[in-house]
Amino acid sequence: MSEKEKKQVRDSNISRRSFLKGVGTGTVAATVAPTVLIGAEKSAEAQMDEAVSTAKIQLNINEKSYQVEVEARTTLLTVLRDGIDTSGNNVDLTGAKLICDRGECGGCTVIVDGKTVYACMMLAMDAQGKQITTVEGLADGDDLHPVQEAFIQHDALMCGFCTPGFIVSSAALLNENAKPTLGEIKEGLSGNTCRCGTYPFIFDAVKTASRKNFN
Ligand code: FES
Numbered sequence: 302m303s304e305k306e307k308k309q310v311r312d313s314n315i316s317r318r319s320f321l322k323g324v325g326t327g328t329v330a331a332t333v334a335p336t337v338l339i340g341a342e343k344s345a346e347a348q349m350d351e352a353v354s355t356a357k358i359q360l361n362i363n364e365k366s367y368q369v370e371v372e373a374r375t376t377l378l379t380v381l382r383d384g385i386d387t388s389g390n391n392v393d394l395t396g397a398k399l400i401c402d403r404g405e406c407g408g409c410t411v412i413v414d415g416k417t418v419y420a421c422m423m424l425a426m427d428a429q430g431k432q433i434t435t436v437e438g439l440a441d442g443d444d445l446h447p448v449q450e451a452f453i454q455h456d457a458l459m460c461g462f463c464t465p466g467f468i469v470s471s472a473a474l475l476n477e478n479a480k481p482t483l484g485e486i487k488e489g490l491s492g493n494t495c496r497c498g499t500y501p502f503i504f505d506a507v508k509t510a511s512r513k514n515f516n
């Protein structure tokens with residue numbers, strides 16, 4: 302190998318080392334950067350948690366007044382299921398179910414000022430001054446609501462997890478439309494999902510309830 306060729310080989314080794322060194326640094330940077338970011342997110346999260354403030358609000362649920370302390374982000378469903386009023390008593394209305402927590406299944410359906418609402422999608426603060434009815438508020442003491450009776454009569458449930466939401470939606474539907482057709486029942490309950498597939502029994506139950514209640 303001539304002197305000139307040896308020099309070329311030396312030069313190329315140097316540049317390869319420099320290149321690898323550069324890549325190595327970049328790789329380290331790429332590996333470290335997310336860690337640093339995650340650390341930053343955590344501290345921002347911690348700061349937000351410290352900054353969270355609460356407010357006392359009054360909610361009218363099933364014709365009873367509850368005073369509860371909530372954060373701005375607290376949902377109506379959280380208050381119903383896990384809320385504690387300012388006297389230290391649990392709200393304890395666990396009929397509305399937390400299933401999808403994103404407004405897709407209807408398991409948390411309640412009636413707010415006459416309209417069905419997904420309680421997981423409504424902020425508790427926005428429910429102030431409104432009349433809230435949960436599945437627990439449909440019965441009159443020991444007398445079940447006609448929809449509840451019809452669900453029992455038609456065995457319109459399997460696991461029962463979706464049932465409170467369906468009962469509330471059915472009651473709201475019959476309040477608006479005393480004699481719905483099958484098509485109207487299907488449309489009225491289209492915001493509720495039953496993974497066990499008890500739909501035909503549910504539709505029959507609503508039909509029966511409409512006859513019982515409004516004939
Ligand atoms: S839990 Fe609210 S819609 Fe599913």
Ligand code: FES
Binds near residue numbers: 464
């Ligand atoms: S009865 Fe099981 S999800 Fe409806």
